[in-house]
Each structure stands twice: as C-alpha cells, then as structure tokens.
Amino acid sequence: MEIYQLKVFLEVARCLSFTEAADTLNLTQPAVSAKIKSLESDLKTPLFRRLGRRIELTQVGEYLLEEGSSLVDLESCLVAEIEAIKQGKFSTLKIGCMPDMLSNWLPSVLYEYRRVYPDVQTKCLQFDSVEPLYRAIKTGEVDIGLSDLSFSTFGEILELEIGSVHYSLVVSSSHQLAQCSWLSLKELTNQVWVLPPEGVPGRIMLQKRMQELGLNLADLGHVESVDAASLMRTYLLQGHYLGFASDFEFQMECQAGLLRRIPLEEFALGTPLFLLMAKRLGRTLGLTDQPAARSSLGLEPVRQFVAMVQSQPGVTQNRGVKELPSPNFLATPSAGAPAQKVPQFQAPNFLVRSGSTNGAEIINLTIGTQNRTIQTVTAGLIIQRLGLLEHFLPREGRYSGVQYRLRWTDYSSGAPIVAGLAAQQIDIGVLGDYPLLLSVAGDGGTVPAADTRLISFVASNLDGSGNDIIVPQHSPLDCLDDLAGRVIGVPFGSAAHGMVMRSLHHRQILNAVTLKAFDQDNAQRSGHNTAQVDGYAYFAPFHEIAKHRGQFRRLLHESLDGLPTFHGVVIRADLAEQYPEIAVAYLRALLAAQYWYATQPMATTLVSRWVNMDAAIVTKTLRSSASDQANVVYLPETHMRADWLQAHIHQLGQIAGQEHLGHINLDRWMQPEFLERAIASL
Numbered sequence: 001m002e003i004y005q006l007k008v009f010l011e012v013a014r015c016l017s018f019t020e021a022a023d024t025l026n027l028t029q030p031a032v033s034a035k036i037k038s039l040e041s042d043l044k045t046p047l048f049r050r051l052g053r054r055i056e057l058t059q060v061g062e063y064l065l066e067e068g069s070s071l072v073d074l075e076s077c078l079v080a081e082i083e084a085i086k087q088g089k090f091s092t093l094k095i096g097c098m099p100d101m102l103s104n105w106l107p108s109v110l111y112e113y114r115r116v117y118p119d120v121q122t123k124c125l126q127f128d129s130v131e132p133l134y135r136a137i138k139t140g141e142v143d144i145g146l147s148d149l150s151f152s153t154f155g156e157i158l159e160l161e162i163g164s165v166h167y168s169l170v171v172s173s174s175h176q177l178a179q180c181s182w183l184s185l186k187e188l189t190n191q192v193w194v195l196p197p198e199g200v201p202g203r204i205m206l207q208k209r210m211q212e213l214g215l216n217l218a219d220l221g222h223v224e225s226v227d228a229a230s231l232m233r234t235y236l237l238q239g240h241y242l243g244f245a246s247d248f249e250f251q252m253e254c255q256a257g258l259l260r261r262i263p264l265e266e267f268a269l270g271t272p273l274f275l276l277m278a279k280r281l282g283r284t285l286g287l288t289d290q291p292a293a294r295s296s297l298g299l300e301p302v303r304q305f306v307a308m309v310q311s312q313p314g315v316t317q318n319r320g321v322k323e324l325p326s327p328n329f330l331a332t333p334s335a336g337a338p339a340q341k342v343p344q345f346q347a348p349n350f351l352v353r354s355g356s357t358n359g360a361e362i363i364n365l366t367i368g369t370q371n372r373t374i375q376t377v378t379a380g381l382i383i384q385r386l387g388l389l390e391h392f393l394p395r396e397g398r399y400s401g402v403q404y405r406l407r408w409t410d411y412s413s414g415a416p417i418v419a420g421l422a423a424q425q426i427d428i429g430v431l432g433d434y435p436l437l438l439s440v441a442g443d444g445g446t447v448p449a450a451d452t453r454l455i456s457f458v459a460s461n462l463d464g465s466g467n468d469i470i471v472p473q474h475s476p477l478d479c480l481d482d483l484a485g486r487v488i489g490v491p492f493g494s495a496a497h498g499m500v501m502r503s504l505h506h507r508q509i510l511n512a513v514t515l516k517a518f519d520q521d522n523a524q525r526s527g528h529n530t531a532q533v534d535g536y537a538y539f540a541p542f543h544e545i546a547k548h549r550g551q552f553r554r555l556l557h558e559s560l561d562g563l564p565t566f567h568g569v570v571i572r573a574d575l576a577e578q579y580p581e582i583a584v585a586y587l588r589a590l591l592a593a594q595y596w597y598a599t600q601p602m603a604t605t606l607v608s609r610w611v612n613m614d615a616a617i618v619t620k621t622l623r624s625s626a627s628d629q630a631n632v633v634y635l636p637e638t639h640m641r642a643d644w645l646q647a648h649i650h651q652l653g654q655i656a657g658q659e660h661l662g663h664i665n666l667d668r669w670m671q672p673e674f675l676e677r678a679i680a681s682l
Helices: 003-015 018-025 029-043 059-086 099-103 105-116 130-139 201-212 229-238 251-255 279-284 297-310 374-379 381-386 388-392 415-422 433-441 495-506 520-526 542-548 573-578 580-599 603-611 615-621 642-653 659-663 672-680
Strands: 048-051 054-057 092-097 121-126 144-147 157-165 167-172 192-195 222-225 243-246 259-262 271-278 362-369 403-410 428-432 452-461 467-472 487-490 514-517 535-539 552-554 565-572
Touching: 003 018, 003 029, 003 059, 018 029, 054 059, 059 279, 092 105, 092 130, 092 297, 099 105, 099 121, 105 121, 105 297, 130 144, 130 157, 130 271, 144 297, 157 279, 157 297, 167 201, 167 229, 192 201, 192 229, 192 243, 201 243, 201 388, 229 243, 229 259, 251 259, 271 279, 271 297, 279 297, 362 381, 362 415, 374 381, 374 452, 374 565, 374 580, 374 603, 374 615, 381 388, 381 580, 381 603, 388 403, 388 580, 415 428, 415 433, 428 433, 433 452, 433 495, 433 565, 433 642, 433 659, 452 573, 452 580, 452 672, 467 495, 467 542, 487 495, 495 514, 495 535, 495 565, 495 642, 535 542, 542 552, 542 615, 565 573, 565 580, 573 580, 580 603, 580 672, 603 615, 642 659
Parallel strands: 092 121, 092 144, 192 222, 362 403, 362 428, 487 514, 487 535
Antiparallel strands: 048 054, 144 271, 157 271, 167 243, 167 259, 428 565, 452 565, 467 535, 467 552
16 A cells, blocks of 8 residues: 555545545546555455445545544655755744735744744745645645635644734725725625635635625626736726725735725624644644644744744734633623633635535524614624624534525514514514513513523613603603603513513502503604603613703603613524524624624714714713713623523512513523523634
C-alpha cells in the first residue's frame, strides 16, 4: 500500500464521489479509479460498494478512513521536518493569506513578531482565491493560513478564532450615497456594483448572506466583476460604482478621504477571523482535543506566532472574541464572573456545494411583535431589520435544504398576539408581563389558553414605572384614590391592564372604577377623546409620548405594589418540541440584536427612524450606549426571573376573574435551557 494511494482513497471516502475527489486532487476520474482499484488489489478486499451512481464504504473502507489519516499525517510531518532541517533548523515561518490581509492587517502583526523573534524568518504567500490557500495548508506549502472564511468542513484543517472582520458598502466620497449613515441592500438593487471574482472572501460573504435573505446577485441592477483590487478601486473612484469590502481593504483610500465605508443593515455584526493550520500541527502544539503527537523541533515559530496573536488585547485564549462587560452588555460584571462573548455572524464555509431544494421541507414562522413598544425592539424590529433570524436559523443536518418562510406581524399591544398564539396563527410572540401570563393561562373567558413556553426575557424595569396612569394636564385628579367613580381607558390584555388592576385592587377601589377598553391605534390618531374617559392606563413608551407632547401628566407618583415590569418571548410548545434548534436560533438573534443596540452609537437614531418616533423617547425608554443611565426606563435583559413571575401571579390571582392565573405551572412553562444553549453557542 502506497501513501499516495491512501491519500486518493481518503479524498474519495470524504466526498463519496470519484468526480469530486478527482477535482480536488487535480486528477482525471479514470486516474482516481485506477488508484482505488490498485489499493483494493493490494489489500485483497473491496473498499467501496457501487450502488448505481452512488458509492458507499465497506466495513474495511470505514476502518481505513478512520485510521488511515494518521499515516498521511505522519508522512506529511516527516516531510515537513526534513525540509525544515534542510533549510537551517526550522527558522522560517510560512504564512498564506489573501491580498487584502497581506496589505493591511498582517504587516503590523509580522513587524511585532519579528521584533520579538528576530531569528525567525517569515515568508508570506499571497493567494488570489481561497481554494489554493486550502491546498497550501493541506500540503504544507504554508505553516499557517489566515482567512475570514471557515474551513470547518475539512477535517484535516484546524481553525482558531483570533479576531473579527467587518464588511460594509464602499463608495467614492463624491458618490450621492456617501453622506448616508446606514443603508440596506434592499435600497441598493438599482445601483451599479463592482465585485471581486468568484472564490474571493468578500464575494462569497456577500452571496452567502444574500442567499439567506432570499436574494441573489441577479437582483442587483448591474454587477461588474474585476480581477484585482486596483481595478475595483478605479471603478469606485471613476465610475461611481458600489463596492463591498472588509475593513482590511482600501484602508489608505478611506483614511485619505477618497473612499467612504457605509454600514449595511444586513452586515451589522462582524465575522470571525481565523488562523488556520493542518490539524497534525495542531495536535503537536496541543491545540486540539486529540492526544498530542510526538514532539517536534520544527514547530517553535508556529507556536510562537499562535501564542502572540492569541494574547493580543481583546482576544481570548480559546475563542478569539472580544470580551463584553456584562450579561446585558451594559452593567459592571461581578467579581469572578465569566467573560461574555460577542455575538458574531457565522463565517460561511469557503467551499459549499448547494444541494437541491426540490421537495424540501418548508417551515413557516410567524412572529408577533410590538415594534413601537420600544422596550421590545431587540426581540422584533431589530432582528427583522438586520436579518438576524435568517442568518441564525439552522441549515445543517436535519435542516439541510429546509426553506424558511418568515412572516413578521406588528401589533400595538399584546392582546392580539395572545389570541394569535391561541389560534396557532402566531408561532413566537413578544409580550409584556400580564399578556405573557395570558398566553399560557388565557383570560378566563373569551381568549383560550395557548400551550406556550417562556424562553427568555427581553427587557426589565425594577420600579414598575414601565406602566403608568396619565390624566389631562388640567384634570382635578391627583392621586389613585381620586379615580373612584371615574372611567379609565385601558388597552385590555396589556401590561398596563395588569398594572391598573393590581393598583386599584391594592387600594380596594377596583370595583368603583370603570375600566373601558379602547383601541390604542385609534386613540393615538385621534389624540385621545378625553370626553369619554377621565384618564388612561398606558405602557411605555406611550405614556411618555403623551407627557412629552404636553397634553397629559402622570397620576402615579410611586410604585404602589412594588412589582417590577418586564417583557419576554414565548413560543408555541409544539414548535419548541419539534424544532428546538429554531427556538435557539431565535434567541441567538435576540442576543445579537441586544449587543448591537447596546454598542452601536447610531442604534437609537436608526430605531427612531424605523418606527417614526422621537429619538429622545427611544433613548429614554430602553438603555443604550446613548442613554442617560439615570433616567432610562427599561434595561435589556434576557435572564428569566421566576420570583417576579410568581409575584405577578400572586397579586393578580387575588382579583376576581383572575383566579385562573394561579394554575400556571412555572416549572413547566419556563424553559431556560433554550437560552442557555443560545449563550453557549456564541
């Protein structure tokens, strides 16, 4: 048995295709078939079973696939060490990467490396596409590769995250779009574009993301493909084309003011930057879970380089991701608390063969949101605008080839979402505290209970000021007791409804006050018909909007029942049970949206633009990097609090007509494992 025969066999066994193996090995299909026949003859046993056009491994073939790679690794290691000895006892570090990284990120890293290790010579090899880089790593032509595309589908390659890369739109500073602060791909379909050729990371990244969003390059007005960055620069500067590039590219042109980067909604998060090496080297260096190979004198330069890039500021030892200050991305971490990980987009694999979707399963998802209820925007509006759910939805294994059809439905309050969940017309709902309880218990009358699972909180308010009662500026009413004999307009089934029932019951005047249901949308358009009611129970931010306009003032001056208010996410139980990975994907999107909102300086401005609301209201309602921390109403929060839920159930359960809430089984309803899995997958 020859080593080369074994290499050919391993490639055929990995692909289960003679044609694909031939392409990878740069051989003809007859040559591959001949090598396999020769190996089977030497071993005197077949290694594959032919089933029509398909092949599968025999029992001996499966054993050889499992154990044979160690022989190939050993041969590669011996050849590499012999070559290193010939070149002067392992004093050269060979690094392969794409032109943009070689021109920008890598030089400063190499300068620091050579300053610390002056005796090691470095050799950089530039590759115009990713596939030759893969072959160079695999064959030992380079010791280390750098890429923002994933090589995880290739078992012989080890990848370590060492940083983050951001992609954005690039235009000439004189382009009509140059002054835009943020844009969406959907706004740019009638523009002319210039893109690098197939196989370049930027193009792969763009096409993969567009595919997730149901788009393709044919949807763009005109696309010009060029072979070099210099040509792309000419199209951008002279032809006013749009470009798509990473922050490694065109750095000098952007610093000189010739080009300008514009963030895209669909690329709001970064993607990992990987350090790549042959897995045999990783085993020798102790970087894999497998037992370390025998010691090697030839890998000290590689070990030194890996240690240096992993120790850079903002890079953790095991994942290469920046640390976050706290679980809600804002507060100060407690002593000894583990570092939080930054949500990122998943890097696409550099070589993905798309399978047929004919006859594929179609999964319909309807999400009920309250976009103008600002404290919930990270669970709905931001996920929708940034296309985060489309990115994190599972597409591997049992979900390979699945087609997702997403439908976002926006409501002014939680009651119609509760009804939609009960009717199985909504799959995931974003709700305030009282409607959250109604989603699992019903209202004891007209709305039946839905079988839901609570999978996360979204935002919380400790002092209860997330809900309020407001009255006209010149109203004689001054305190809660003054409401006896009065009429209060209430969006029934909302968090404000729960608050006003608890508050009036606490003062023992609930039966003396008339609660009148009103259509919140119509009330906002008409400016409130104060002739019909004496005041309104509202939830944030709508009571703040009314006060901001100067027409109303707050009636409540303190929290009467001491209960915090909060919002959360529920999912239909049968969906969570059948497709648990979808529940986890939604929560990954939620975590990414919360991180973006908490760290992006433009977040509140963009949200206010999307919902057509004063930016000051947005900033005050939900804490962000631009908020006045002392006056903000809600904090982003995913951690679920059973004690808060139990306190709401206890107080509401004492009110006539609400006793059914006491039957909620919190242990069954709350499902924290979905959130735990989402956090662990960051």
